[in-house]
Amino acid sequence: MMFTAGLTAREIADRCKQNIATVHLHLRNREKYDPDFFAKHVAALEARGPQRITTKWRRRVKEAQDFYKAHGCLPGRAGDPADYSLAEWIAEQRRLLERNELPRAKIVLLESLPDWSINAQTQEREAQWRNKLALLVDFVVSEQRMPRYRTYATEEEHVLGVWLHNQHQRRTENRLELWKLEALNKAISGWRRCT
Known part of the structure; x- marks a missing residue:
C-alpha cells in the first residue's frame, strides 16, 4: 500500500x-x-513532485537535529567536510524558503531546528547596523549635534556622518527597511531634518 x-x-x-x-x-x-x-x-x-520529502531529506534533518543537540548550534561552513555539507544543505533549504519553493510539510519538519530559517549573514549585517545606531546615539549625546560627513572633525564623525547620510538616501528612495526607520525615529527623533 x-x-x-x-x-x-x-x-x-x-x-x-x-x-x-x-x-x-x-x-x-x-x-x-x-x-x-x-x-x-x-x-x-x-x-x-520534485520537492517531496525523501528518505535522504529526512536523514539530513536528523543529522542537523543531532548536530544541534551535540553542539547547541547549527553547523557552520568552517570545519570538517561533513559539517560543511550539512551547513550547505540547510542554506539551500533557507533559499528555497525565501523563494517560496519549500513545501509546508518540509517547513514543519525543519521547525525542530532552532533558527534554521535565519540567514547568518543577514543577522550579522543587522547587528552591524544596530551597532552603528548605538554609536550614532552616543555621538549625538556627547557632541549635542548630528555627525557631519563633509566638514567632519574626526574620522569617527566622518564614518557616522556617511552612515547617517546613507540612511537618509535609503529612506527617500523607500529602500530603508521599516524596522530600521522605526529604530532611527525612536533613537533620535530629529534625525530626518539633518543631512
Whole structure:
C-alpha cells in the first residue's frame, strides 16, 4: 500500500525498520499478483513532485537535529567536510524558503531546528547596523549635534556622518527597511531634518 502511494523502497524500509533487500523482495512478489503495481507506484511518485520529502531529506534533518543537540548550534561552513555539507544543505533549504519553493510539510519538519530559517549573514549585517545606531546615539549625546560627513572633525564623525547620510538616501528612495526607520525615529527623533 505504501509503494502504490508513492513511497520509495528506501522510505518503506526506513519506516518499517526493515532491510531494503527484504522490501524489494516483497515488492517483486506483490507484482506477481497485481500487474499494474509498479505503474501505480510511478504515477503516485510523480504526483508527489520534485520537492517531496525523501528518505535522504529526512536523514539530513536528523543529522542537523543531532548536530544541534551535540553542539547547541547549527553547523557552520568552517570545519570538517561533513559539517560543511550539512551547513550547505540547510542554506539551500533557507533559499528555497525565501523563494517560496519549500513545501509546508518540509517547513514543519525543519521547525525542530532552532533558527534554521535565519540567514547568518543577514543577522550579522543587522547587528552591524544596530551597532552603528548605538554609536550614532552616543555621538549625538556627547557632541549635542548630528555627525557631519563633509566638514567632519574626526574620522569617527566622518564614518557616522556617511552612515547617517546613507540612511537618509535609503529612506527617500523607500529602500530603508521599516524596522530600521522605526529604530532611527525612536533613537533620535530629529534625525530626518539633518543631512
